[in-house]
Amino acid sequence: FFDVFISFFTGAIHPVTGLLIPKDFFTRWILPGVALQLLVNPTMKQTGATLYSLGKTVHVIGPLRCLRLWMMLWPVRRAFGVWWRSFFEEFVGETNQKKTSLF
Secondary structure, eight states: OHHHHHHHHTEEEOTTTOOEEEOOHIIIIIHHHHHHHHHHOGGGHHHHHHHHHHHHHHHHHOHHHHHHHHHHHHHHHHHHHHHHHHHHHHHHHHHHHOOOOOO
16 A cells, blocks of 8 residues: 555665665656646646747757757856846845835
8 A cells, every 4th residue: 555655755666675766866856846836836837838849849959959059058158147146136236225215
């Protein structure tokens, strides 16, 4: 009876040795969380459609080509992220220093 819960939450039980064979990280933690959010959260309908479209596009283009494109664009994204963070911190700092009062 409990082997159903063990296999669902943690992994499979080896039939000969009886040892627990754990699931990999993505299958155990990430996939159930994303699937649950897609099922439960009504605002995730568009996200589900977007992920499906992205998956189809990656399949058509090819996963390796998409990975290479991602790796090629990584330095650009990182440089933009550094610039965006400095801009955002400066903007928030200025906004937080403004004193507004009703009196």
